[in-house]
Amino acid sequence: MANLLAVDDEPAVLALINNILHKAGHTVRTVSEPTQVLNMQLGTYDLILLDVMMPKMDGFALCRKIRSQVDCPILFLTAKAMENDVVNGLGEGADDFIIKPFGAGELRARIDAHLRRERRERRNVLCTGEVHFNLSGKEITIQDVPIPLTKSEYEICEFLARNRGQVFSKDKIYESVFGFNGESDSSTIVEHIKNVRAKLAKRQISPVETVWGIGYRWK
Template identity: 65%
Template sequence: MAKILAVDDEPAILALIRSALVTDRHLVTTIQDSTQVRQANLGAYDLILLDVMMPGVDGFTLCKEIRDAVDCPILFLTAKTLESDLLYGLGLGADDYIMKPFSIGALRARINAHLRRETRERRKVLYLEHVHFNLSGRELSVYGNKVPLTKSEYDICEFLARSRGQVFSKEQIYEAVFGFSGESDSSAITEHIKNIRAKLGRTDTDAIETVWGIGYKWKL
């Protein structure tokens, strides 16, 4: 299951996209007015579909504006067939094109192929609400400000964030982050979580939820 944003000025196309993708249990958000994309929480999505020819703000312009803010695949929906148009769009940072008119089967196959690739490749950044993980640099920022986490604290945050919404016990977190050769035990996770919450709390961010009797989860 993935979170997908589809932007197109044609309601019928958006309805078709939603109908096709919910079949694969994806969560689909649709936007008809392209000017509203700038206010969307783009980091929450695993894939973005942009129609090229839209009134207000066209797909090329949107891609150029948001590419640096998101690390997920961006796919264009377009009736343009000129090679120069395709190359221009890819040069702006798009990952692929889906030509109109398209079949439901082709749409599903193309999107799922990109989502599978994302699970195989280590992403460079991860955006969850206003929290930004620089995976290469192993840094966490809130509203653009770096949070001074220790290595262990960062590892716990990244582990939980990558499986946001899923609950893990202290033992599961310890094993995933430290391995069996760690020099402490799972009770250390409680203290690490306490320290993480204190540091994130200084930025008014409450990201880790305690599920009583079970463990913890990333809730943003």
Template identity: 60%
Template structure:
């Protein structure tokens, strides 16, 4: 079961897609306009189906607006079949195209395939707003698709805080979690590591680690 959002100005299309995808056990929300969509609610969806040609804001513009906010697959529903349109859409962050008219069986299969791939990828990744993504297998941090040059200790601190987003940790707690009780350094080194991490992340325009004065640090996401 997945949470899906479908945006299309044709009610007949919305009814067809909603009925078809609900047969696969998904929770489907439909909207006839992007104006009906709350940006903050987008993070709750596992996949978005988006029409391109709509009267208020077209799908291209909306995709560009939300791509940095959501990490889920975005699939265009469109009658546009020109190669230039397809290339442009994929270039701004879409994951796939489904051309109208379409068979509902094909749409269901495409949605299932994208959700299956996402589950495989997210099993070993941790993603946040501002296109921050941790590759938990390779122990690497990426921002906007670019690898951040972190030391092993810096990465471990980032991952620990990110896994516990919103929770405040003292320097002692971070030190014990990352280096263990038998670490060879003093927990005051955590402040230095945090300073270095912030400097590196600021180079990518993000500042997810906040100081809670008199207490410690937390990852805001």
């Protein structure tokens, strides 16, 4: 159902999480060394679980480092229930806390609730890092500042962002955005992407990457 990442330095806790969520139909990757997460491709995960108390790097610090790379919910697993810990964690970009020890039912229910909310939000909003798509309004904003894209430029960006990480040739982008009956040809994609990059660069953002000899992707 969903692709989840769980980070905890206790193997027994990771085994419990994997068992509970695997039975619920989810795919779970478990990591016991928090610093390894910094070198992972995190955009494929639908939700991330982070233990708070870990050696070398605690969950708060790890959340702070990865939050700009992911839009998915981040939930802390912690034995700490003190109010200042909750405030600290939410301030670092977390979405919720699950207090240890937790039951199987609670873990499944809390995760499923966040996944449902995420699906509802993405019907109208798509976020990739600092770039926010208003899907119904066909508008991109960065830090609440609208980016003046043409209709074609917006459609190209939305297509690439919805398929983040995948590489598409200019022919495939043209076909997917404009259809087989488009009035131009795939060479216009190069010019559109050039214009998109120039507009996003004014906000110090460069999410459209060229994969030489193949095409483009949204990082």
